[in-house]
Amino acid sequence: MAEQMKVIYERPKSWANKVTHYCPGCTHGVAHRLIAELVDEMGLMDKTIGVWPVGCSVLGYDYFNFDSVEAAHGRAPAMATGIKVTNPDNFVFAYQGDGDLASIGMAEIVHAAARGWPITVIFINNGNYGMTGGQMAPTTLLGQKTTTSPLGRTPQTNGFPIRVAEMLAQLDGPAYIARVSLDSPVNIRKAKSAMRKAFNAQVRGIGFSLVECLSTCPTNWRLTPVESMERVRKEVMPYFPLGEFKVVEGVL
């Protein structure tokens, strides 16, 4: 009997086969790959419109084979709303960093979630402003040193980190809200299944969905990629617990 090669893992079709500009080991790439895999698996490539943020993923649109637009800093949910309103049958997702979503764009994300209209947001929590050189973000942990909290974040001078997933889950609008982590194979598998539910919440017309991804920024954390993954487990997860914070009926 002849031997044949079975594919265990292949590059997704909606992935545009370019080398990304991300730093080595940056989990933006993992989140991107999961999006491409799901777009393929769910047959969404022809219907997808991605909305990209200002942040390290500003060039995200270059890496996929589906239609995309580039939003102003923090405004991706508003832009996605405008697209979804005119094209309700298309699949519209916004991809946002934590400075983008939880600082300058807080109003837009809260109201998109409150409206509850079926758009999907992939939210990258890497604890700092990666693109501008590692400044403090709304998600920076207490004690964490950044270029604008050089002695470590303190509540007195910098206030407290924001738990976006929990906060948005308080609203009646969202259909699905989860926090996942991209630190390990097992958690990346779980991240993908959460993202699948989030995509489904839109495809099935149920409502707004958001997946917060605990991510790394090895460059600005000044850690190796492997150490960065460990830091996510040891320091970030205790403050930002993983889980599903809102799952309305019909989301699967």
Next chain:
Amino acid sequence: MERVSIDEQRCKSCGLCISVCPVKILIISDRLNARGFRPAQCTDQDKCTSCGSCALVCPDVAIELYREVKA
């Protein structure tokens, strides 16, 4: 035939795949790719269990995995 196929030009030498491989068959090679990174390489294709972990953590979609099956 290759079970673990690493596209050396995409690899950024981050080492994440190496850190998660349960059978420890991935290493950083001593070659340089066009971008100046030393790509990851598989030292023993036959030992690969096709667990998928390396491809799951690779941020650069550099790894593709295959397995022989009896036709």
Next chain:
Amino acid sequence: MSNKVLMKGAEALAEGAIQAGCRYYFGYPITPQNETPEYMSRRLPEVGGRFVQAESEVASINMVYGAACTGVRTMTSSSSPGISLMQEGISYISGSNVPCVVMNAMRGGPGLGNIAPAQGDYFQAVKGGGNGDYRRIVLAPSSIQEGVDLFVDAFELADKYRMVVMVIIDGLIGQMMEPVEFKTKVDVSTLKTPEWATVGRHGRDHANIITSLTLDAPGLEQWNLKLQAKYAQVELTESRIEEYQMDDADYAIIAYGTMARIAKTTVRIARAKGIKLGLLRPITVWPFPRKQIQAYVGKLKGTLTVELAYRQLFEDVQLTLCDKMPLGWYGRGGGIVPGPQEILTAFEEQFGKGR
């Protein structure tokens, strides 16, 4: 039988936009134009469109941006402070070459100012506001009927040039009632989705990407040159002016919008007194009707620019006429609207009895 209906300006203009094919409106309340979003919220669902009340003007303009990327006719409206918040979005929309219409019912400023009619946003509208080298077409109707008619042009121009088109009015035009006729009704089913629109590939052989980002400097310069070529074309072909009683005029008032409407009465009073006064009324304040105004060099003894602002329109008149004739100016701010006689007095103070 005439098809005229008596309507409030802010509502008539909303209907004008709908007749022009606008089906998607995004906005946030602000006086003096609340009747526009209110009307849209009632009417758009009746014609298969969507009204969305945004959480802010920042969100409104970015929703418009999103909708515009899908190639539909879309708009927002606001008043001065709200338009200020939209400047970033207007810059992005301009930088990514997508069309939309923005209406500004200008009110007194700076800051919160007041809700009375003003033209203090002229610079913001025609010169800048947002960052970068971009232009938008700015239409300045001086009556409700003209506004309704111009809305059709606004959407046509936006689509033709893939530009932001601004319609600037003020509270006076927004709040008064006039009989209007809707002469053009655009059948939206005939509007084709442009090939650049991000509406999903649906079999297209490439992905469409809409962005205002070009990281490499030579690439961005090329992009800017393309935009500049487009703006030059618009300047060449799209400037408009109304020339009122200009055939034998010795002097001209230069004014737009509400101010021009009042200045027409000034012209009539002046002519009754034997002063050969006319009115040059830019309908497009960008592109500024330079050529049309320059054609009067050698024929006029002077112009009086009149505006509800301090030397904003006047700056364009100066750039247009330089030292080719005496240039007078008169303006009021803070929402004060001068009457026709006040303008004539200003004219006589600056140009004698007009002989």
